[in-house]
Amino acid sequence: xxxxxxxxxxxxxxxxxxxxxxxxxxxxxxxxxxxxxxxxxxxxxxxxxxxxxxxxxxxxxxxxxxxxxxxxxxxxxxxxxxxxxxxxxxxxxxxxxxxxxxxxxxxxxxxxxxxxxxxxxxxxxxxxxxxxxxxxxxxxxxxxxxxxxxxxxxxxxxxxxxxxxxxxxxxxxxxxxxxxxxxxxxxxxxxxxxxxxxxxxxxxxxxxxxxxxxxxxxxxxxxxxxxxxxxxxxxxxxxxxxxxxxxxxxxxxxxxxxxxxxxxxxxxxxxxxxxxxxxxxxxxxxxxxxxxxxxxxxxxxxxxxxxxxxxxxxxxxxxxxxxxxxxxxxxxxxxxxxxxxxxxxxxxxxxxxxxxxxxxxxxxxxxxxxxxxxxxxxxxxxxxxxxxxxxxxxxxxxxxxxxxxx
Numbered sequence: 001x002x003x004x005x006x007x008x009x010x011x012x013x014x015x016x017x018x019x020x021x022x023x024x025x026x027x028x029x030x031x032x033x034x035x036x037x038x039x040x041x042x043x044x045x046x047x048x049x050x051x052x053x054x055x056x057x058x059x060x061x062x063x064x065x066x067x068x069x070x071x072x073x074x075x076x077x078x079x080x081x082x083x084x085x086x087x088x089x090x091x092x093x094x095x096x097x098x099x100x101x102x103x104x105x106x107x108x109x110x111x112x113x114x115x116x117x118x119x120x121x122x123x124x125x126x127x128x129x130x131x132x133x134x135x136x137x138x139x140x141x142x143x144x145x146x147x148x149x150x151x152x153x154x155x156x157x158x159x160x161x162x163x164x165x166x167x168x169x170x171x172x173x174x175x176x177x178x179x180x181x182x183x184x185x186x187x188x189x190x191x192x193x194x195x196x197x198x199x200x201x202x203x204x205x206x207x208x209x210x211x212x213x214x215x216x217x218x219x220x221x222x223x224x225x226x227x228x229x230x231x232x233x234x235x236x237x238x239x240x241x242x243x244x245x246x247x248x249x250x251x252x253x254x255x256x257x258x259x260x261x262x263x264x265x266x267x268x269x270x271x272x273x274x275x276x277x278x279x280x281x282x283x284x285x286x287x288x289x290x291x292x293x294x295x296x297x298x299x300x301x302x303x304x305x306x307x308x309x310x311x312x313x314x315x316x317x318x319x320x321x322x323x324x325x326x327x328x329x330x331x332x333x334x335x336x337x338x339x340x341x342x343x344x345x346x347x348x349x350x351x352x353x354x355x356x357x358x359x360x361x362x363x364x365x366x367x368x369x370x371x372x373x374x375x376x377x378x379x380x381x382x383x384x385x386x387x388x389x390x391x392x393x394x395x396x397x398x399x400x401x402x403x404x405x406x
Contacts, residue, residue, distance in 0.1 A: 026309075084148060134229075
């Protein structure tokens with residue numbers, strides 16, 4: 001009985017710390033740094049004449065439907081003409097993507113006939129980049145007008161090797177046509193859940209960056225100093241995370257800025273979103289193993305603390321701890337545990353029932369943002385287990401099935 005109680009409280013503490021506690025600890029540490037440390041001021045931008053040349057690199061596979069919208073968005077970026085180079089790296093595209101890009105005189109197309117995945121495309125495309133800075137983004141994400149300027153501003157700090165922009169998830173408005181009936185609302189439910197998740201994640205990234213360094217950059221908007229790029233194995237699933245964390249491993253920082261952001265629609269439905277989460281979970285496990293040296297607290301203690309707390313726990317042992325809480329709680333109550341265990345069991349039951357209700361409402365197309373939170377939380381953790389199976393079946397392949405957007 002005592003052993004079960006100890007394990008139960010350890011599991012509960014682990015789940016709480018991973019999803020809530022780390023954010024609290026991080027906020028306290030950043031608050032102390034602001035009070036007693038040297039403030040990190042916003043870097044001034046040089047004049048347009050002195051701004052560096054930048055390459056906007058877009059890796060794409062069969063994106064014929066989005067080429068026009070992406071190029072329209074690119075042409076609206078507020079950066080001196082001639083200093084922003086646009087490069088599309090098309091990885092095995094067999095639709096009309098290349099033909100549509102040929103209509104733009106200001107675009108360089110780097111084409112690979114074989115589809116080997118985004119990591120292989122990055123490794124291939126970076127060899128053609130001639131500018132000191134490269135911004136990587138996806139074809140289906142739209143950037144704010146001052147995005148490039150704000151990214152360059154972060155690079156004015158010589159310790160910054162990588163800049164992570166903010167990801168913003170959009171839901172289709174009622175007036176837009178994406179699907180009919182429940183499927184449309186289902187897509188909006190995904191966007192609501194994913195959007196709430198990314199708002200919290202963005203807060204953690206901002207605090208991580210202020211404490212020392214953000215823990216990875218998202219591929220929707222990630223920039224690096226070109227000479228610092230390190231080629232990655234082609235089977236890498238989380239190329240953006242591995243690429244950026246390799247720079248931190250070398251003693252550099254990843255700066256995070258909410259002033260540069262990428263906007264994209266949420267997945268079309270929870271089936272499509274599950275594809276993404278499964279791959280991300282698999283990539284998280286793969287990354288944990290490949291970056292395991294960074295968890296050594298004697299190398300970079302702050303980085304090891306941030307990486308373990310923000311990333312590794314949620315990709316590895318915490319989902320198991322979450323799953324173990326209910327049976328342990330039931331056993332303790334059945335064996336005559338005190339009232340606190342009964343209360344916790346009741347709260348757990350309410351949580352899982354809320355998650356179930358959220359799932360049922362999402363399937364029927366009904367909206368309830370409050371219930372999307374527990375459902376999306378469970379949904380993410382379930383896909384960690386699915387990611388384990390995905391990783392075993394994709395040992396030598398970095399390509400994946402694209403998730404349809406809403």
